[in-house]
Amino acid sequence: MIGAIADDFTGATDVAVAMRRRGLRTVLYFGLPPQGTEPPEHDVVVIALKTRTIPKADAVARTLRALRWLRAHGAAQQVYFKYCSTFDSTRDGNIGPVLDALADAMEVPLVAMTPSSPEHGRTQYNGYLFVGDVLLGESHMRHHPLTPMTDSYLPRLLEAQSAYRAGVVTLDQVRGHVVEQRLAELREHGVRYAFVDALDDSDLEVSGRALAGARLVAGAAGLAGGLAAAHARTGGGEPPAPAPSGVAAVLAGSCSARTLEQVAAMIEAGRPAYRLDALTDRDPVSLARGALAWYDHLPPGSGAPLIYSSLEPAALRRVQQILGTERSATILEHALGDIARGLVERGVTRVISAGGETSGAIVSALGVPGGMIGAEAARGVPWIHTPDGLSLLLKSGNFGEPDLLVEASR
Secondary structure (H helix, E strand, C coil), X not given: CEEEEECCHXXXXXXXXXXXXXXXXXXXXXXXXXXXXXXXXXXXXXXXXCCCCCCHHHHHHHHHHHHHHHHHCCCCCEEEEECCCCCCCCCCCCHHHHHHHHHHHHCCCCEEEECCEHHHCEEEECXXXXXXXXXXXXXXXXXXXXXXXXXXXXXXXXXXXXXXXXXXXXXXHHHCCCHHHHHHHHHHCCEEEEEECECCHHHXXXXXXXXXXXXEEEECHHHHHHHHHHHXXXXXXXXXXXXXXXXXXXXXXXXXXXXXXXXXXXXXXXXXXXXXXXXXXXXXXXXXXXHHHHHHCCCCCCCCCEEECCXXXXXXXXXXHHHCHHHHHHHHHHHHHHHHHHHHHCCCCEEEEEXXXXXXXXXXXXXXXXXXXXXXXXXXXXEEXXXXXXXXXXXXXXXXXXXXXXXXXX
């Protein structure tokens, strides 16, 4: 059994669907499952945490609690720590401390990983991470409001956070099918973390086969798919899933370039749109009340509405300078969570969320324990069907085509 621990909610859905595509029975929980929970018959259990940007000690503690739960429920023969495909983690970030804690707890001498996810335009070459055809540190991620990425060399990024050394398995070594030999060499030289190059899915499948017996692996959903391919007992094939239905609403908090495009597409399509302004009203309860009052007065047949706090980089910097990065994020996340709860109380059954932190806030506010992974609205963005009849689409900020929010909310 495979147990996956994700550092945010959208990342958890991404890794869950990567496993499901290969025919593995996948269960997803938001947060640590309630006491007494016994997962249904499964091949993979994914636990979605919200640890990407919280204090390091808290991130480590929550991750280790998830590991203990997976061990207690027989889902820790292989553990996969899922982080973002843009390695969202500054020099003070949580990826290193969490990996150090997991490797120590599991007594693993070397952990192989890669953030490469070619289907999302993320690739690793010679240890450098690319977003599309540009280096990570030169991409839009250098403007990320919480985890601005200004370096592209993965070993250097991780060593700044970890107590251990990091190395690289090059593309030539992957395509020469000597991944295991290279990992043994790195281990002999005292390296604990190995970033494995990958430019396409076939590279990830090679690495997945080489790592099928590893007790701890880390990375984005790309390598998770490679591992799933190695573990799949059948030729794959996704199980059937119900189609989402009912009243829809879109909540967007991400300020990523792609989400800004998707927000613009919603507005251009004529959908009703309401922007949350934390400078005008700094009380999240009041912000939510205003948005819900606006929703209550929408004319019938106006289409699925958009409620958003997404801002262009210059406007975002102004808000952060006035309110502070953490305070502004907290205000808006709390407001979006309250809005989601209010919308569901008003009969919304399809909630579409843009942004990892936003999705975490919404799921927490709704008290959703988990659900069944359904069909994908975009690669890595599956519908999640909960036991109480809600359908959630939790979109990572950078994922999906420009028309995703429009199409998913029809």
